[in-house]
Amino acid sequence: MNKTVCFTAVLFFIVIPAFCFAQKVEDIRENTGKKNVTWTLLQLVPSPVFYQDSDDNNARIQFGFKWHITPVNISFNPNKYVSPVQFFRIDPVRRFTGSAELFVQPELATAEFKYSNLI
Numbered sequence: 001m002n003k004t005v006c007f008t009a010v011l012f013f014i015v016i017p018a019f020c021f022a023q024k025v026e027d028i029r030e031n032t033g034k035k036n037v038t039w040t041l042l043q044l045v046p047s048p049v050f051y052q053d054s055d056d057n058n059a060r061i062q063f064g065f066k067w068h069i070t071p072v073n074i075s076f077n078p079n080k081y082v083s084p085v086q087f088f089r090i091d092p093v094r095r096f097t098g099s100a101e102l103f104v105q106p107e108l109a110t111a112e113f114k115y116s117n118l119i
Contacts, residue, residue, distance in 0.1 A: 051064050064110055071103070
């Protein structure tokens with residue numbers, strides 16, 4: 001009975017985890033090409049947005065699209081191994097640890113503004 005318990009303990013606590021966590025070096029490395037292409041394609045998808053077109057007498061809601069492009073992010077508290085400046089692809093953690101960013105936000109409305117007195 002004692003040998004059976006020892007064998008079972010070795011099997012469940014040493015052998016099985018060793019096989020579960022063993023990975024090839026190729027699996028651990030990131031595929032940066034695939035990662036960058038996927039990120040770029042997802043950035044081309046716009047966010048839906050609604051605009052209010054109104055004056056004193058009339059009002060309407062119209063549909064549009066919006067993109068958010070961040071070309072430069074400057075971090076105030078980066079790791080010593082990481083550059084304080086990142087371009088386009090920004091790590092989300094940098095935004096919450098203190099940083100400043102320059103961004104462009106192009107928008108497209110699907111119809112013209114009739115009531116807003118825009119020239």
